[in-house]
Amino acid sequence: MTTKITHQRNSVDDAPFPQIAGDDEIDLRELFSVIWEGKWLIIAITTVFAVGSVIFAINQPNIYKSEALLAPASAEGSSGGLAAIASQFGGLASMAGINLAGKGGADKTQLAIEVLKSRQFIGEFVEKHQILPELMAVDKWNMADNSLTFDPGRYDSVSRTWVREVVPPQNAEPSKQEAYKVFIGKLSVNQDKESGMVKMSIEHQSPYIAKQWVDWLVTDINRVMKERDVAEAMRSTEFLNKQIELTNVADIRAILYKLVEEQAKIIMFAEVRDEYVFKTLDPALVPEEKAKPKRALICVLGTLLGGMLAVMIVISQHFLSNRD
Structure with a gap:
């Protein structure tokens, strides 16, 4: 069992x-x-x-990409002299409350890239060159006559007026914030960490407009950074001259005169150089082949x-x- x-x-x-x-x-x-x-x-x-x-x-319309290769411009006339003064009169300068730290070329390049991507710079760029229709309302690019066709539901190219329908608080004409969002999507700025070289590119339906915008961007960022440094140097010079009049200590006056001299060098180098921050190594070209879509x-x-x-x-x- x-x-x-x-x-x-x-x-x-x-x-x-x-x-x-x-x-x-x-x-x-x-x-x-x-x-x-x-x-x-x-x-x-x-x-x-x-x-x-x-x-x-x-x-899908063809998108063309134009690219320029840029090199950071050297910062002669600004950091070297200030470093020498700091090594000689650092103690006295600290007593006087003066900062002798100079700005390197790498820092200025990174600052220029951030300024280039800022809302203020892009907003002023779009307004200065009057490129809002080309940025926000292009339907397609006509290769035969190199002309643009605009979306009739957004922009009337005959009367040059915006006719798009939007929900308040937006207006028919795109704002700077809208323009910034679209433009930053077309812009690419990348810096190689090892060589320091900067690649700047723009994507657009028209290869000619893409190339033109890259050229304008390089010119405008050099101009803006030059104007910022010149204005800062002039304000510093004015302040230093006032400090010279207020002090009787010979060593402090020597430091102040050296600083005035360095500010004068900054202004001089800025005035004689058009490529103030970026030097163009490989300028933008009109692309012959589309970048996308695949x-x-x-x-x-x-x-x-x-x-x-x-x-x-x-x-x-x-x-x-x-x-x-």
Whole structure:
């Protein structure tokens, strides 16, 4: 009796293993069977996505990218002299409350990049060059006559008025904040950490406008940084001259005269150099080839997405019907 019961238990314990393997094999066959039965639905959905991705890719305008390679301009006339004064008269200068720390070229380059990306600079850039329609309302670029076609729902090129419909507090004419968001998306400024070289690029539907904007940006950032340093040097000179009149200590007066001399050098170098912060090593060119869109990639990804979605729909319908 005991032996018979043990034999039955062993049979029961051994039975589920081949049964589980059989179930897995049946499920896999069932999965492929479901996909095969729904092949026409899968083909139809994939075809719709493929055609839609092709139409979408064709309707996307070509975007051209113009790029310039810039080198940080040396900071002669500013840091070297101040460092020498600091080594000689650092103690006396500290007593007088004067900071002799000079600004290096690397710091000035990084400052110029941050100024270039600022809302104030970009807002003034757009307003100065009157490029708001080209920035916010271009529909496409016509290669035959190098002209732009504007979106009639946004901008009337004949009367040069904005006609877009917006929700308050926005106005028909885009604000500086809107212009900044669009412009910063087209602008790219990257500095190589090892060499210090800066690459500046602009993307636009028109390759000629992309090249023109890069040239304007380089010119304007050099001008702005020059004006900032000259104005600061002139204010410093005015302050130092007042301090010279107020002190009778010979050593302090010597330091102040040296500082006045350094400020004069800064002004002189700024006036004689147009490329004040960035020197152009490789100027921007009119690109001949588009940078984007990648139409072939869009079509492939759209087709794959449609096929995956179609398979999921077919499998979901099958299991939902079985559950019901």
